[in-house]
Amino acid sequence: xxCHNPGVPLPDPALVVLVGASGAGKSTWALEHYRRAxxxxxxxxxxxxxxxxADLDASADAFDLLERIVAARLSRGLTTVVDTLxxxxxxxxxxxxxxxxxxLPAVVVLVDTPGEECRRRNSLRDxxxxxxxxAEQVRRATAVRDALDAEGWDLVEVVxxxxxxxxxxxxxxxxxxxxxxSDQSGxxxxxxxxxxxxxxxxxxxxxxxxxxxxxxxxxxxxxxFAGLALMDHLIQIPQVDTAWQPIPEPWxxxxxxxxxDTRLRLGTLCTPVTFRPPGITAKAAATLDxxxxxxxxxxxxxxxxxxxxxxxxxxxxxxxxxxxxxxATIETCRALWAPGTKAYDGTRVALPETTSYPRPTHDIPxxxxxxxxxxxxxxxxxxxxxxxxPSDPDVLRAKLDVFDRxxxxxxxxxxxxxxxxxxxxxxxxxxxxxxxxxERLRGRTAxxxxxxxxxxxxxxxxxxxxxxxxxxGVSTVFVGVRGLEGPDEVLGxxxxxx
Numbered sequence: 001x002x003c004h005n006p007g008v009p010l011p012d013p014a015l016v017v018l019v020g021a022s023g024a025g026k027s028t029w030a031l032e033h034y035r036r037a038x039x040x041x042x043x044x045x046x047x048x049x050x051x052x053x054a055d056l057d058a059s060a061d062a063f064d065l066l067e068r069i070v071a072a073r074l075s076r077g078l079t080t081v082v083d084t085l086x087x088x089x090x091x092x093x094x095x096x097x098x099x100x101x102x103x104l105p106a107v108v109v110l111v112d113t114p115g116e117e118c119r120r121r122n123s124l125r126d127x128x129x130x131x132x133x134x135a136e137q138v139r140r141a142t143a144v145r146d147a148l149d150a151e152g153w154d155l156v157e158v159v160x161x162x163x164x165x166x167x168x169x170x171x172x173x174x175x176x177x178x179x180x181x182s183d184q185s186g187x188x189x190x191x192x193x194x195x196x197x198x199x200x201x202x203x204x205x206x207x208x209x210x211x212x213x214x215x216x217x218x219x220x221x222x223x224x225f226a227g228l229a230l231m232d233h234l235i236q237i238p239q240v241d242t243a244w245q246p247i248p249e250p251w252x253x254x255x256x257x258x259x260x261d262t263r264l265r266l267g268t269l270c271t272p273v274t275f276r277p278p279g280i281t282a283k284a285a286a287t288l289d290x291x292x293x294x295x296x297x298x299x300x301x302x303x304x305x306x307x308x309x310x311x312x313x314x315x316x317x318x319x320x321x322x323x324x325x326x327x328a329t330i331e332t333c334r335a336l337w338a339p340g341t342k343a344y345d346g347t348r349v350a351l352p353e354t355t356s357y358p359r360p361t362h363d364i365p366x367x368x369x370x371x372x373x374x375x376x377x378x379x380x381x382x383x384x385x386x387x388x389x390p391s392d393p394d395v396l397r398a399k400l401d402v403f404d405r406x407x408x409x410x411x412x413x414x415x416x417x418x419x420x421x422x423x424x425x426x427x428x429x430x431x432x433x434x435x436x437x438x439e440r441l442r443g444r445t446a447x448x449x450x451x452x453x454x455x456x457x458x459x460x461x462x463x464x465x466x467x468x469x470x471x472x473g474v475s476t477v478f479v480g481v482r483g484l485e486g487p488d489e490v491l492g493x494x495x496x497x498x
Contacts, residue, residue: 010107010155013079013448015070015099019086019144020111021137022129023121029111029159030081035432040069041083054127070095074102077448087140089147096153105154110145112158192467196497197227198490199269199422199480202236203246210256212486213248217257219487220264224497227265229299229478230254232272234308251284258292265295269388269422269478270369272303273325274314278332278349279356286337286360294361298333299388301369302326302376323375324348330366330383337364367420373402381406384417388478391423396472420476421469426456427481427493434458441483454482459495466496 010016016034018026030039043053045065050058066084073080082095092108099106115138122128129137148156198220205212220228230250235243250268257266266288271281281298289296302322303309309316317325328348335344336356344351368384370376380387381403389399400419407413426441428434434456435447442450450456455465466477479496481489 010157011105013077013452014105014107014154015074015095015102016079016081016107016109017086017092017095018081018083018109018111019092019141019148020113021085021115021118021141022134023118023125024111024113024141025121025159026086026109026111027083029109030083033431034079034081035435037435038073038079039081039083040066040073042066042085043083052127054125071098074098074104076446077102077104077452085137087137087144089151092151096151107155107157108148108151108153109157109159110141110148112141112145112160191498192463192470194466194470194474195226195476196466197229197265197269197476197478198223198225198493199229199231199478200484201231201240201480202484203248204485205246209246209248213253213256214260215487216490217260217262217264219490221260221262223491223494225264225493226476226497227267227295227297228257229267229269229297231480232268232270232275233305234275234312235305237305251288254288255291258288258295263295265297266292267297267299267367269299269367270301271299272301272305273329274303274309274316274322278325278329279336281329282333282336283356285333285364286356286358289360289362289364290358292361296360297365297367299367299369300326300329302372319372320375323372323379326368326376327379327383330368330379333364333366365418369422371399373399377403378406378409381412381417382410386418386420386476388420388422391421391469391477393468393472396421396469396474400472414473418475419473420478421474422478422480423462423466424454424480424482425462426451426454426483427462427496428456428458429492430458437483459493463495463498 018030020026027039027041027043030041042059042062045062046055046058047053049061049065066082070080070082084091086092086108096106115135118138119131119134122134145158200216203209203212217228230253231237231240231247232250233247236245236247250271254266254268257264267285273281276284281300285296285298302319302325303316306316308314331346331349332351335346335349335351335354337360338354339359341353341355344354365385366383367386367388368376368380369388370380371390377387377399387403389396389403403419404414407417426434426437428437435451438447438451438454438456445453455462469477479493481493484490
C-alpha cells in the first residue's frame, strides 16, 4: 500500500527505521502514518515480555523478539517501521541489509526534536528516563544526522518533532523510486485533469437487481464520475468473483441506466466482437446513444474468455480471426452510424444498404481494448478513437512506445486517438481500512503482492496516482474498484474525480 507523508512521498512497502531521543515523538509520528501492526516498537515489546514499556530488565528479550518480527515481516515484503532509539549503527546496518535482501527500499526517519521539548515530555512520563541518559540521547540525535547521510539509505527524512502531527519537513534526498502520494489525513492533491469513469464489474444486488443498479448509478452521478462502464461477459470472470455470481447483459442494463436522470457517459468496457454480429453491436450502441441524448461510447475488443463462449454455444476462433472480426466490427459500426442509406463497400465489409435508425445522436467514441502490441494496438491506432491500456505506469510507458509507432505508421497522433486506462485498485477510507480490504480480497495471493498489484490505498493516494497517469498522456481512467458493494462505497470515491 502506498504510504503518505504530508507533502513528501515515501516508498511503500519499505523498511522505515526511526531515529531519535526519548520524547522526540517517534511513536506518535509512526502511528499517525502507519497501521499499528506495521510498527515494531521496542517499548511495546518490553510491555509484552516484561512488566511494562519502561522495564529495562526485559530489553534483551524484547529486542530478540523485535529482530525476529522485523525479519519475518520483511521476508513477506511488508512495510515495517522499526520504533527504537535507532542510535546503534550495527543495528541500523543489519536492518538495512535485511531490507536489501527482501528487495524493499530502506528509509530512515530522524525525528529531530529540541532537547528542551524532549525533557519536557520526559518529565510527564510515569517513569522518566534519567536526565543524564536523556542528555546523551539528545546529543547523539544531533550527531547521527551526518552519519545517516553516509550510510547508503535510499531515503533519509528529517521530521520536525515539535509538532509531529504536522508531518515531515521538506528535507529529503532524491529516492530511486518515488510514488506520487497525497495527504491521507484529508484534502486532495491538485486536480489531475482526467475523466474518471466508474466501471461496474461485480453485481452483489441481492433480491433487488434493478434497485441496486439504480442506486449505484445515482451514487456515481453524485460522486462526480464522468461516466459508467459495464463489463461485458456471459459468465463472471475469476479475476472478479465466482462463476455463480450475477453478471448482467450490459446493453439491456444500460437501457435501464439511460432512463435515469444523470449526465453520465454510458457504454461497455469491453464488448467482445465474438458475442454479437457486428451490425447488432452497432444497433445497440446507436440505440443507447439516442436514448441517452448522445452519451454512449463503445469499448470493444477481440474477446479472451473461452469458457463463456463454449458455455453459451458461441464460436471462439483463433486470435487472428478474432482480430480480423474486430476490424470488421469497427468498420461496420462506422458504416451503419454514418448518414444516409447508401450501399457500403469497404476494406473488410460490404453492405447492400446502411439503413439503420435511430442514428446516433453524436459520434460514438470507439475505445479499443487489448494489449497485443503487434495487431491490437495497430488496430487501435488506425481505427479507434481511443486505446485502452493497463494502468501500471511501467507497463503503460512500454505500451505507449509501441502505440506511438503504430500511430505514426497510420499517419495519426495522440490528438486523433486518446489514451485511456483500466485501473483495478483497492480503495479504503484510511490505511487500516485499505489493508482490511486487502486481507478480505487477496485470496491465496500474498498480502504484500496483492497490495502492490492493486495499489491499495486511500482515495487521495489514488487521486495522486491519476495525476501521474495524466502526465503520461492518459485522458480517461476507467476505475473498477475491487470488492465494491453498494452506493455508500461509491459515494466514498468522490475524491477520485476532482
